[in-house]
Amino acid sequence: MTRTLTLLSLMLILLAGLWLSGCQEKTGEKAELVLIGKIFTGNDSQPLVEALAAGGGKILATGSKKQIKKYLGPETRVIELTEGVAIPGLIDAHTHFSSGGLSLIELSFRGVDSVEKIQQMIAEKIKELPPGAPVFGREYDHTLFPGQKWPTREDLDKVSPQNPVVIRRVDGHSAWLNSLALKLSGIDKKTRDPFGGEIVRDPQTGEPTGILKESALALIKVKSTVQSTPEEDILRALDHARKLGLTGVHADSGLRDLEIYKKLRTEGKLTLRVYAWLPIEGIDQYLQLGLRQGQGDDYLKIGFLKAFIDGTLGSGTALMFEPFADAPDKSGLPQYPEEVFYELLEKAYANDFQVGTHAIGDKGVNWVLNAVERAQKKYGPKDLRFRIEHAQIIRPEDFPRFKQLGVIASMQPTHCTTDMRFCEIRVGKERSRYAYAWRTLLDNGAVLAFGSDWPVEPLDPRRGLYSAITRKNIEFDYPEGGWFPEQKLTLAEAIKYFTWGAAYASFEENIKGTLEPGKLADITVFGRDLFTVEPREILTTPVIYTIVGGKVVYERQAE
Missing domain, CATH: 3.20.20.140 (Metal-dependent hydrolases)
Incomplete structure (x- = not known):
C-alpha cells in the first residue's frame, strides 16, 4: 500500500512539474507594449495597478512593476507615465460618425448667440461662392438668442436674397430656410404638414416662417455643394x-x-x-x-x-x-x-x-x-x-x-x-x-x-x-x-x-470596457491625473496616447 502511494505521489509530482513547465512557457511570452504608471482598470476587484503588459492585441497581465517585468523583451515598447493616468479605452x-466628419468642414454656427452674428457670417460666406450658389450651415441654436426666439426666413433674406440658405439646428431635428430655399423646395402656405413633421407658420398669414421640423425636413430640395x-x-x-x-x-x-x-x-x-x-x-x-x-x-x-x-x-x-x-x-x-x-x-x-x-x-x-x-x-x-x-x-x-x-x-x-x-x-x-x-x-x-x-x-x-x-x-x-x-x-x-x-x-x-488580462488592449492615456485635478481641468487635460489593440494609434507630440 505504501509503495503504491509512493508511486502515485511521484506521478503527481511529475504531472505538476509538467504543468508548471507549461505555465512558465506561457508566462515567458514577451509583451509588445508595457505601460507603467497610474492605471485605472475599471475592475472593481483591482481598480488600480501600476503596470500593464499587452501583446497580440490583448492584455497579457496587469499588476505591479515587478510582476510585469518578466514580460519585457528586446522588442517591447515601454511607455512610462511620470504623471497622468491610463484608463480603459473610451x-x-x-x-x-460620417456626418460628424462632414461637419468638420461645413459652416458651423455652434455657440453663436445672435441672429445678427449669423447674418454677418452668411454674408461673408456668400462672397466666397459663385452667384446664386446655396449656403448650407449647421449647429445654430436659437435658445442662445435674446429671448430664445425662433428666427425667420426674413432674417436670412436680408443678407441672402439671391442665394438659397439652409441651416440645420444644432440637434439636427429642425432647419431654418430663407424665402428662396422655401420656393425652390415648393413649400408655401398650401403645403401640408407631413406626418411627424411641422412647417411652422405665421399665425396671422399662414405663410411658412422658414422653420421646418422633423419629417418636414424631407421636403427640402436644395442640395449642398460641399465637395x-x-x-x-x-x-x-x-x-x-x-x-x-x-x-x-x-x-x-x-x-x-x-x-x-x-x-x-x-x-x-x-x-x-x-x-x-x-x-x-x-x-x-x-x-x-x-x-x-x-x-x-x-x-x-x-x-x-x-x-x-x-x-x-x-x-x-x-x-x-x-x-x-x-x-x-x-x-x-x-x-x-x-x-x-x-x-x-x-x-x-x-x-x-x-x-x-x-x-x-x-x-x-x-x-x-x-x-x-x-x-x-x-x-x-x-x-x-x-x-x-x-x-x-x-x-x-x-x-x-x-x-x-x-x-x-x-x-x-x-x-x-x-x-x-x-x-x-x-x-x-x-x-x-x-x-x-x-x-x-x-x-x-x-x-x-x-x-x-x-x-x-x-x-x-x-x-x-x-x-x-x-x-x-x-x-x-x-x-x-x-x-x-x-x-x-x-x-x-x-x-x-x-x-x-x-x-x-x-x-x-x-x-x-475594463483593463483585465485576456481583454482587448484598448487604452486611453491622459497627461494629467483626472482623479486629482480640479473638475474644470478635465476639459483641458490632454490625451497623450490612444492605444487600440495594443497599438499606439495616436501619440501627442511635445509642444
Missing part, C-alpha cells in the same frame, strides 16, 4: 476621434457606410472599433441579405437597428404626456402611430435584432418600454439589450422598468449641461427633476451607456465626463453646485459608462 455609444465623399468624411472623423482618446464608437451607418468601414478595415486605416447601427426601416432588406446584429469581428460589427419615436427638447418636438410649459398647445411629434411603432419593434425582436430607439420625451420613453414589454410577452425573454437613445425625460413610474425589461439607457451627459439652459422653460421644474436622471436610473438598477451624439454635441469625451460629475454648463460654468445635483456621478462611474457601459450595450463587456 467608447462613444452614440455618434453620427466631400462619405469615405473622406469617415477618414476625417477617424483622425479627429483618435486625438480625443476614443478607441470605439457606436456609429450611425447605412449599408454604404458599412462597406466603407470594411474597406478601411482591410486597408488598416480603421483606427478604432465600430459598432455600426442601421436604420430600422431597412429590416426586410437586412433579413433578405442575411445580415444579423453582431456579425463581424472585434473591429467592425453590425450593431442595433435605429428607430425614432419623437424629436427633441430644443426643437419642441419631444413626445410628452403633458403639453410644453412654453407651448401649451403642443406636446411633441410622434414619428409613428403608436400601434405601428409597437409592431415595428416586435418584428425586430422576433428576428433577434437589438433596437436602439431615439426617445427624449417622457411619453416617447414610455412607448419604447411598452413595446419591449409587449414583445417579451409575445415571444418570450431574450437577451437583446434594447436601448433607449437619449432617455432624457422619464416619468417616475417608468424608472424601474428599465431593469425589469433589460433596457439600456444610452445617454449623453452633455445634453444635460446644454439643455439645462432651457429645460425648465420648456417643461417646467417638476418634470425637469426627472430629466437626465442618471443617479435615479442607477438606483433603480438600470445600465447606462454614455456617448456624445456627435455632431449634435462635440465628440470630445472630456466634456461628457465633466458634465456627468458636475452637471454644470460648460460654456457659462453654472449653476454653482450643479443642476439637480442629486443626479451627479463620481468620476469612476462616469468613466465606467463611457467604457464598460458602452461595451455592455454592444454585447462586448467580456472583451473590452
Whole structure:
C-alpha cells in the first residue's frame, strides 16, 4: 500500500512539474507594449495597478512593476507615465460618425448667440461662392438668442436674397430656410404638414416662417455643394476621434457606410472599433441579405437597428404626456402611430435584432418600454439589450422598468449641461427633476451607456465626463453646485459608462470596457491625473496616447 502511494505521489509530482513547465512557457511570452504608471482598470476587484503588459492585441497581465517585468523583451515598447493616468479605452455609444466628419468642414454656427452674428457670417460666406450658389450651415441654436426666439426666413433674406440658405439646428431635428430655399423646395402656405413633421407658420398669414421640423425636413430640395465623399468624411472623423482618446464608437451607418468601414478595415486605416447601427426601416432588406446584429469581428460589427419615436427638447418636438410649459398647445411629434411603432419593434425582436430607439420625451420613453414589454410577452425573454437613445425625460413610474425589461439607457451627459439652459422653460421644474436622471436610473438598477451624439454635441469625451460629475454648463460654468445635483456621478462611474457601459450595450463587456488580462488592449492615456485635478481641468487635460489593440494609434507630440 505504501509503495503504491509512493508511486502515485511521484506521478503527481511529475504531472505538476509538467504543468508548471507549461505555465512558465506561457508566462515567458514577451509583451509588445508595457505601460507603467497610474492605471485605472475599471475592475472593481483591482481598480488600480501600476503596470500593464499587452501583446497580440490583448492584455497579457496587469499588476505591479515587478510582476510585469518578466514580460519585457528586446522588442517591447515601454511607455512610462511620470504623471497622468491610463484608463480603459473610451467608447462613444452614440455618434453620427460620417456626418460628424462632414461637419468638420461645413459652416458651423455652434455657440453663436445672435441672429445678427449669423447674418454677418452668411454674408461673408456668400462672397466666397459663385452667384446664386446655396449656403448650407449647421449647429445654430436659437435658445442662445435674446429671448430664445425662433428666427425667420426674413432674417436670412436680408443678407441672402439671391442665394438659397439652409441651416440645420444644432440637434439636427429642425432647419431654418430663407424665402428662396422655401420656393425652390415648393413649400408655401398650401403645403401640408407631413406626418411627424411641422412647417411652422405665421399665425396671422399662414405663410411658412422658414422653420421646418422633423419629417418636414424631407421636403427640402436644395442640395449642398460641399465637395466631400462619405469615405473622406469617415477618414476625417477617424483622425479627429483618435486625438480625443476614443478607441470605439457606436456609429450611425447605412449599408454604404458599412462597406466603407470594411474597406478601411482591410486597408488598416480603421483606427478604432465600430459598432455600426442601421436604420430600422431597412429590416426586410437586412433579413433578405442575411445580415444579423453582431456579425463581424472585434473591429467592425453590425450593431442595433435605429428607430425614432419623437424629436427633441430644443426643437419642441419631444413626445410628452403633458403639453410644453412654453407651448401649451403642443406636446411633441410622434414619428409613428403608436400601434405601428409597437409592431415595428416586435418584428425586430422576433428576428433577434437589438433596437436602439431615439426617445427624449417622457411619453416617447414610455412607448419604447411598452413595446419591449409587449414583445417579451409575445415571444418570450431574450437577451437583446434594447436601448433607449437619449432617455432624457422619464416619468417616475417608468424608472424601474428599465431593469425589469433589460433596457439600456444610452445617454449623453452633455445634453444635460446644454439643455439645462432651457429645460425648465420648456417643461417646467417638476418634470425637469426627472430629466437626465442618471443617479435615479442607477438606483433603480438600470445600465447606462454614455456617448456624445456627435455632431449634435462635440465628440470630445472630456466634456461628457465633466458634465456627468458636475452637471454644470460648460460654456457659462453654472449653476454653482450643479443642476439637480442629486443626479451627479463620481468620476469612476462616469468613466465606467463611457467604457464598460458602452461595451455592455454592444454585447462586448467580456472583451473590452475594463483593463483585465485576456481583454482587448484598448487604452486611453491622459497627461494629467483626472482623479486629482480640479473638475474644470478635465476639459483641458490632454490625451497623450490612444492605444487600440495594443497599438499606439495616436501619440501627442511635445509642444
